[in-house]
Amino acid sequence: MAIVNPDFIQDIREFGADDLSACFNCGNCTATCSLSDQYNSFPRKMIRYSILGLEDEIQASVDPWLCYYCGDCSSSCPRQADPGNLMMAVRRYLVASYDWTGLSKKLYTSKVWEIGVIGFISLAVLFLFIFFHGAMPTELTSQGGVQLNTFAPSRIIELVDWSVAGFLSFFLLSNILNMYFKIVRTRKDLKIPFKLYLTEFYQLIVHFLTQRNFSKCDTEKVSFMTKVRNGNYTYWLIHFLLMSSYVILFTMIVGFLGWFQTDIVHPWYFPQRILGYYSTIGLLIGIIYFSALRFKRENEKSKKSHFTDWTFLLLLFLTATTGILVHFFRVNGMPMATYYTYVVHLMVLFPMLIVEVPFSKWSHLAYRPYAIYFSNLINKASELAVVKKSKS
Amino acid sequence: MSDVVFKPKILVFSTDKISDPGIDQAGLRKIHYSPAVYVISLPCSSGIKPKWILHAFEKGFDGVFIAADGHECSYSPKCPEHTNRIIEESQILMKANNINPKRIRMAAICSVCAEPFSSHMENFSKILIGLEDMKVETGKVL
Amino acid sequence: MKERIGVYICHCGGNISDYVDVDELSKMFQEEDGVIVSKDVMFTCADSNQKDMVKDIQDHNLDAIVVASCSPKLHLHTFKNVASRAGLNPTNYVQVNIREQCSWPHSDQPREATVKAAGLIRAGINRVSHSESLDNIEISVKKSVLVLGAGVSGMKAAIDLARLGNEVYLVEKDYFVGGRIAQAEKLFMAGEKGTEIISKLFGELKSHNNITLFTGATIEKASGSLGNFHVDVKIKPRYIRGKADPVLVQRAIEECSVFINDEFNFGLSKRKAIYKNYPEAFPDVPVLNPEALRNQQEFISKYASCFDLDQQDEVLSLIVGSVLVTTGFDSYQPKVNEYGYGNIANVLTLPEFNRLVALSPDKLIYNDKPVNKIAFIYCVGNREKKGENKYCSRQCCSAAIYSSLELKEKYQGIKAYHLYRDIRTYGKQEILFEKSSRQGDIYIRFDEKEPPVVEQVGTSLMVKVKDYLTYKKELEVQADIVVLVTGMVAREDSQQISETFKIPIGSDKFFNEIHPKLKPVETVIKGVYIGGACQGPKNISESVQSSLSAVAKINALLKSGTVSIDPVIANINNDLCTWCGKCAEVCEYTAIREIENGDKHIAAVNKAICTGCGICAPICPVNAIEIAQFTDLEIESMIDGFMSKIEIPEQAALTEKNEDGEVLKMKEFPQIWKNIVHSINGDKKTVLQISQELAVDKDIIMYHVMTMHKYSVLVANGMDQKQQYYYYSLKK
Known part of the structure; x- marks a missing residue:
């Protein structure tokens, strides 16, 4: 039994949903979706749940994470109810519902909160620098670089990084645990053998690294080369570029700052520099590509942008450009410029990490592979149950 | 043409306003049925005289089919009762004249019942072919 | 016996001649006894051929013609007119259907089709040879009409009949005119007020001198037939004196302290024992309930100049040429405990709920509790697979959705749930569904097999429903009021009206027309017409449309003062008839009565009433009844015709199969x-x-x-x- 809640439709609208009331349940969206299958049927189900306000059912669903928003459903909707956009809105709603602090919901539904929190963290970083920054030597190293580690010793920043990482991991992991309880443990009817948890784990890694389900959205029956030429893989490629750049930078900055942030000017072929260049270029290409799509609004998937989509892109863009500037100024021996840019860089980097990673858009990096993992667990377990039943 | 298949001759009584348009519809849509089916259209199936039915059998018809209006009849809500009574009376007459009472049939045919009509004809033909006494009586080759 | 017969066999372009060897047939029938002319023609219906036929009939002095072409539904009248033009009685013409019932269904077997066509045509020739010349029956009619029921359909019909110069008697059972639309506060689509429409129509009614309105009136009995129906109208008294001073009456109403159940508002409120349905109701004379005021002698005598409790029922006899029945419908009344109705206080039907809304100007409060959440349950008492009412009432979806839209405009914070089976807001009303859906009304679909269950939980209601749009998930809907969207059913008194006027009733209990498409307002009783929702569920515009088409038919019928009817009627063989009464028993129209004929009693047929259905013919134990044009001789000769030996040279039959008729295969062009x-x-x-x-x-x-x-x-x-x-x- 589920109680119908007519007020929910207003809530989901705040997360960016559109005119879903227009839906007349034809089911074209689900029929046209190439990812919807016998186990996970969407998006119509999510529309129906949203209209009826069945929050428990929505929170127990993995479907929004399985959608890669190709937009086929929205373009084939006879009522312009925009089911694809609804899936994105529900995804935001889910991020908020996994977050037990409630901050995520505030960030998603209120611009004041979003800007306030970002501003607060920025200012905190600024004040920390004002009070605790190191000396600002103007003389250069023997290689002609700036002594950045004197101004901001990587050891100390690294400590801050690690505590931030610990903070982020705590929230993100507890949210994932929350997600696990909502999705898997609500299936009281299913017994999931422990072995499955282990055998299915590789899926999580594969999907995290490749996002290969993007390819399932592509149902065109033409040869691989034609698809390459037609740009069928561009979106996936750039998304991959952006994702990998982000992960590399994140790992280097948060995990190995001592190695990454040095005063030595390494030759270009050193891994720090190669990885750094790859990632910054990857980030920039990604940001420009996705921003352009969102500006042009030609594809179904880029037609509608929630304000949090823009803040994520903006923070990422600022982080990347200030990072490049820091590098440029340091290598070219411009000490004061390096120091100030460095402060600004961290003023965007920290809010970006703290707001986006556990509470907002970035978290889909973690939730999506987990959702696929959970959904596989459930599907395999129900298959086993069916086999068992038929045997007995 | 060496056509030796026995096609039972069926006389159909239809009604002007409902079942005859239904039979027309079968033609309009080129739904085939046996060409040994002949139709007489009347205002209402309650007006068929058993005497006519007997006459048809005497003249060599193998079966009589009444395409009635059923409850759609615009003349009388009791139309199905009357038609049933006529069939019962006819069957008594038929028995008295050594005619198998199974050789008369009735079904309601609506004004768009093209397919039902053709399948009724097919079924009725099969039933008539299957009747033991028919073979003996008519001596026709199957 | 007709012995100078003309036979015309049609190619119909190729529709017939592609499969049936019409050429050979026309030659064959030239040899037939009694056939003078036998021709095959490219198009028998073409003007040129019609002219040829007229010429043939006159030149060869033909006394009967057979046309073998398409279905009689298409060209029966065409060739009847040809016969008339040539001076031949149209009853001496027979149409043989060799297209729909021969060339088309047997296009796979051309030879058999030709043999069958020969049989059909021979049957036609046999039949026409036994045909008799019959003239149409002429009846003189009175130019007056009885319109039964002064709802919107009846009022509109009465006005237009009067405008066309007919004397109209408008009979209404209630004391006030307007019928059901008076109870609807606003009407979809435009949102007019029902009561305003009634006021407007009543104004028009009064402006016509040739309309007589009877309220509180019912039909006591009716007899007679087309042109001369004798109808007795019984009028109940209002117990208010005809010449009472309206000011004094008004004062009496104000002073009256006895309250009775307000039926107009379905008992949602009380009204005084001297009342009008609603303040602007017409006619503008209130009604007094004598039962309720029995113990108020003082009050009665105080206003003795207004009241007259001794008034009695009055019966008037009218003679009318035609009758138009516009008695309307009843709203389905749910059974006790159907969706909790009658047991749970806050379960109402849609008409009741609409009255509640009309009576609540600012806030919607029911049983002292504010109402915010409303659950509509659709198809109540309709579309029952196993129940009696199998039909869809088709206006209720629109009515319910319109109500929910109006609610949201009238009150604040209303949430509406629609528990439906299928939404049928056909035509322009689709806009209503569109609007309601887009503004966030929640639609939940259930199946008849698993209907919603209404339960009282604390002070509010809980509706449990399996939603077929959500994978048959069990949902719980919290509601303050559950509205049962009830369909239309035939009026309780329709059985009685049917018996009075002999109007057939269908399995849905509504009155039956002759043909839903081609004779939609005519009944098998000549001169009795039906309009509006007494015929089946209709919305207001459809009701008025049907009653106005009945007006057109009635006016056309009465205009000339005489009516000509088809001669297809039952004929009694006076020599054979010995009067057993069986024919009169089965006749649905009381067209047969007993008369004295010389020394014996026999049956006689009222030609004006007989429909020629033939039900009486087979029941006669002495076979004394025959239906004109369907005589024993005619039918039996047709059977003989079917079975007569037919010799067609095998090689002459067309063997090509041509389903598409792409190429014309004619032996020769016309x-x-x-x-x-x-x-x-x-x-x-x-x-x-x-x-x-x-x-x-x-x-x-x-x-x-x-x-x-x-x-x-x-x-x-x-x-x-x-x-x-x-x-x-x-x-x-």
């Missing part, structure tokens, strides 16, 4: 086609040119050229300079 082909002869010509050259009317040429084009004998070849006519040339 003469005019040959002339046209000859005239064009390798050149290209317009219809005008051919017409001048052949000296034939251009419409006839146009008709043939179009047909030749259709059968690919000719092809279009550009236009003339004025762009008026196509050039045609021969197809290579």
Whole structure:
């Protein structure tokens, strides 16, 4: 039994949903979706749940994470109810519902909160620098670089990084645990053998690294080369570029700052520099590509942008450009410029990490592979149950 | 043409306003049925005289089919009762004249019942072919 | 016996001649006894052939004709008129259907089709040879109409009948006119007020001197037939004196302290024992309930100049030419505990709920509790697979959705749930559904097998429903009021009206028309018409449309003062009849009565009433009844015709199978086609040119050229300079 809640439709609208009331349940969206299958049927189900306000059912669903928003459903909707956009809105709603602090919901539904929190963290970083920054030597190293580690010793920043990482991991992991309880443990009817948890784990890694389900959205029956030429893989490629750049930078900055942030000017072929260049270029290409799509609004998937989509892109863009500037100024021996840019860089980097990673858009990096993992667990377990039943 | 298949001759009584348009519809849509089916259209199936039915059998018809209006009849809500009574009376007459009472049939045919009509004809033909006494009586080759 | 018969067999372009060897048949029937003329014709219905037929009938002095072409539903009247034009009685013409019932269904077996066609035509010849010349029956009619029921359909019909110069008697059972629409506060789509429409119509009613309105009136009995119905109308008293001072009456109403149940508001409120349905109700005279005021002697005597409790029922006898029944419908009344109705206080029907809304101007409060959440349950008492009412009432979806839209406009914070089976907001009303859906009304679909369950939980209601739109998930809907969207059912008193006027009732218990498409307002009783929702569920516009089409039919019927009816009626053989009464028993129309004929009693048929259905014929134990045009001789001769031996040379039968009729396979073209082909002869010509050259009317040429084009004998070849006519040339 589920109680119908007519007020929910207003809530989901705040997360960016559109005119879903227009839906007349034809089911074209689900029929046209190439990812919807016998186990996970969407998006119509999510529309129906949203209209009826069945929050428990929505929170127990993995479907929004399985959608890669190709937009086929929205373009084939006879009522312009925009089911694809609804899936994105529900995804935001889910991020908020996994977050037990409630901050995520505030960030998603209120611009004041979003800007306030970002501003607060920025200012905190600024004040920390004002009070605790190191000396600002103007003389250069023997290689002609700036002594950045004197101004901001990587050891100390690294400590801050690690505590931030610990903070982020705590929230993100507890949210994932929350997600696990909502999705898997609500299936009281299913017994999931422990072995499955282990055998299915590789899926999580594969999907995290490749996002290969993007390819399932592509149902065109033409040869691989034609698809390459037609740009069928561009979106996936750039998304991959952006994702990998982000992960590399994140790992280097948060995990190995001592190695990454040095005063030595390494030759270009050193891994720090190669990885750094790859990632910054990857980030920039990604940001420009996705921003352009969102500006042009030609594809179904880029037609509608929630304000949090823009803040994520903006923070990422600022982080990347200030990072490049820091590098440029340091290598070219411009000490004061390096120091100030460095402060600004961290003023965007920290809010970006703290707001986006556990509470907002970035978290889909973690939730999506987990959702696929959970959904596989459930599907395999129900298959086993069916086999068992038929045997007995 | 060496056509030796026995096609039972069926006389159909239809009604002007409902079942005859239904039979027309079968033609309009080129739904085939046996060409040994002949139709007489009347205002209402309650007006068929058993005497006519007997006459048809005497003249060599193998079966009589009444395409009635059923409850759609615009003349009388009791139309199905009357038609049933006529069939019962006819069957008594038929028995008295050594005619198998199974050789008369009735079904309601609506004004768009093209397919039902053709399948009724097919079924009725099969039933008539299957009747033991028919073979003996008519001596026709199957 | 007719012995100078003309037989015309139609090619129908190729529709018939592609499968049936009409050529051979026409030759065969030339040899037939009694047949003078036998022809095969490209199109029997073509003007040119009709002219030929008239000429043949006159030249050869034919006494009967048989046309073997398409279904009689198409051209029966065409050839009846041909016969009339030639001075032949139309009853001496027989149509044989060799297209719909021969060439088309047997297009797979051309030889058998030809044999069957021969049998059919011979049956037609046999039948026509036994045909008798019958004249139409003429009846004189009175130019007056009884309109039964003064709802919107009846009022509108009465006004238009009066405007057309007919005397109209409008009889209403209630004390006030307007019927059901008075109870609807606003009407979809435009949102007019029902009561305003009634006021407007009543104003028009009063402006016509030839309308007499009876309220509180019912039909006591009716007899007679088309043109002369004798109707007794019983009028209940209002107990208010005819010449009472309205001011004094008003004062009496104000002073009256006895309250009775307000039926107009379904008991949602009380009204005084001297009342009008609603303040502006017409006629503007209140009604007094004598039962309720029995113990108020003082009050009664105080206003003795207004009240007259001794008034009695009055019966008036009327003679009318025609009757229009517009008695409307009843709203389905749910059974006790159907969705909790009657047991749970806050379960109402839609009409009741609409009254509640009409009575609540600012806030919607019911049973002292504010109402915010409303659950509508659709198809109550309708579309029952196993129950009695199998039909859909088709206006209730729109009505319920319109109510929910109006609610949201009238009150604040209303949430509406629609528990439906299928939404049928057909036509323009789809806009209502669109609007309601887009503004966030929640639609939940259930199946008849698993209907919603309404339960009282604390002070509010809980509706449990399996939603077929959400994978049959069990949902719980919290509601303050559950509204049962009830359909229309036949009126309780429709059985009685049916018995009075002999109107057939269908399995849905509504009155039956003759034919839903072609005779939608006529009943089998000549002169009795039906309009509005007494015939089946209709919305207001559809009701008025049907009653107005009945007005047109009635006016056409009465206009000339006489009526001509088909001679297909039962005839009694006076020599055989010994009066057993069985025929009179089965006649649905009381058309048969007993009369004295010399020394014995026999049956006699009222020609004006008899419909020629034939039910009486087989029941007669002495076979004394025959239906004109369906006599024993005619039917039995047809059977003989079917079975007569037919010799068709095998090689002559067409063997090609041609389902599509792509290529015309004619042995020869009709003469005019040959002339046209000859005239064009390798050149290209317009219809005008051919017409001048052949000296034939251009419409006839146009008709043939179009047909030749259709059968690919000719092809279009550009236009003339004025762009008026196509050039045609021969197809290579």
